[in-house]
Amino acid sequence: MIKYLKLGTDGFLTESAKHKSLASFGTKVSDSKEFIIDMHVHIAGVDQDKYGNFISKKLKKSAVFRLFSKHLNISNRVDDELIINKTLKLLEESVIDKALFLAIDGVYSKSGEFNQKKTQMVCSNDYIYELTKRSKKALFGASVHPYRADALEELERCKSRGAVLIKWIPSSMEIDPLNDRCIPFYKYLAKHNIMLLSHTGVEHALRNSLSYLNHPHRLTLALEYGVKVISAHSGTHMFLHERSHYKAWKEMALKYDNFYGDISAFCMPTRVKYLRDIIKTPALHSKVFYGSDFPVYPLPLSFIFKIGFKKYRALKKIQNPFDKAYYSILSYGIPKQIFSQFSQHIRSCHA
Numbered sequence: 001m002i003k004y005l006k007l008g009t010d011g012f013l014t015e016s017a018k019h020k021s022l023a024s025f026g027t028k029v030s031d032s033k034e035f036i037i038d039m040h041v042h043i044a045g046v047d048q049d050k051y052g053n054f055i056s057k058k059l060k061k062s063a064v065f066r067l068f069s070k071h072l073n074i075s076n077r078v079d080d081e082l083i084i085n086k087t088l089k090l091l092e093e094s095v096i097d098k099a100l101f102l103a104i105d106g107v108y109s110k111s112g113e114f115n116q117k118k119t120q121m122v123c124s125n126d127y128i129y130e131l132t133k134r135s136k137k138a139l140f141g142a143s144v145h146p147y148r149a150d151a152l153e154e155l156e157r158c159k160s161r162g163a164v165l166i167k168w169i170p171s172s173m174e175i176d177p178l179n180d181r182c183i184p185f186y187k188y189l190a191k192h193n194i195m196l197l198s199h200t201g202v203e204h205a206l207r208n209s210l211s212y213l214n215h216p217h218r219l220t221l222a223l224e225y226g227v228k229v230i231s232a233h234s235g236t237h238m239f240l241h242e243r244s245h246y247k248a249w250k251e252m253a254l255k256y257d258n259f260y261g262d263i264s265a266f267c268m269p270t271r272v273k274y275l276r277d278i279i280k281t282p283a284l285h286s287k288v289f290y291g292s293d294f295p296v297y298p299l300p301l302s303f304i305f306k307i308g309f310k311k312y313r314a315l316k317k318i319q320n321p322f323d324k325a326y327y328s329i330l331s332y333g334i335p336k337q338i339f340s341q342f343s344q345h346i347r348s349c350h351a
């Protein structure tokens with residue numbers, strides 16, 4: 001069966017509508033052999049006692065956390081059970097076949113001690129694992145700081161629980177991917193075919209001044225040890241005044257067989273030109289994966305010159321944030337394989 005996009009008359013994606021056609025898009029999405037995978041999804045948690053989650057007071061007041069609460073409609077009462085249930089409900093109702101939820105580890109010193117003061121957020125492996133147990137659509141993206149004294153034990157624990165990859169944000173977790181301390185970590189990932197998803201470019205949700213750690217060039221040590229590395233956001237910038245590392249990312253993606261990128265949060269004005277470049281560079285098509293960066297909100301207005309007003313209005317009406325992000329990127333006409341090819345890597349991860 002072939003999947004097509006259709007919106008109901010009210011703009012919502014109804015269950016039956018999801019598998020039929022829509023005149024305003026009329027786009028073939030994928031055949032039944034391949035999944036549509038959103039491989040870059042964030043969630044937050046607040047329960048420290050039960051799961052070891054943590055959010056700093058400053059982050060709780062930030063625009064990103066407010067947006068997350070708005071998506072889930074949890075403005076008055078925040079609790080982890082509610083967050084899991086509401087997020088999974090949105091996912092179950094969406095056309096996405098699988099979503100990869102990402103844990104975020106805290107800050108550790110070079111001597112391996114946890115630094116609570118510098119940590120803005122922990123979204124624990126236990127929490128993400130618990131979430132993934134409750135939905136067939138949810139995949140486990142673990143996060144382990146490589147300086148942790150128990151880093152390899154924690155990796156082993158996550159692997160045995162089905163972790164698909166390890167997520168890092170080098171700047172906010174204070175990881176230098178070129179540090180020799182990462183070598184045993186890389187050897188473990190390479191041996192067990194577990195991918196590393198590492199943020200590249202300026203990090204906006206968990207800010208600090210260590211953005212230089214997010215340069216794609218710093219991932220070369222992992223690549224040389226044979227790790228499959230995904231550069232989150234493919235090194236692009238979010239704001240014009242920031243430096244974009246897209247060119248460096250592209251050179252590396254073309255050079256290293258084991259280097260990839262994702263197009264999470266690409267439906268925004270500053271990233272349209274990179275999307276265009278990916279489309280017109282066939283050698284990159286097998287190196288890029290689709291992700292929404294939920295709860296980041298897509299801005300389909302960024303694509304208006306290509307998709308026209310009618311499609312823009314249809315996209316604007318979509319309520320489900322997973323669907324909105326997916327159909328927005330789909331509308332730009334990127335190669336189909338980008339939505340599904342991550343599934344091949346999941347299979348090989350579990351081989």
Ligand SMILES: [Zn+2]
Nearest residue numbers: 040042264293
């Ligand atoms: Zn992200």
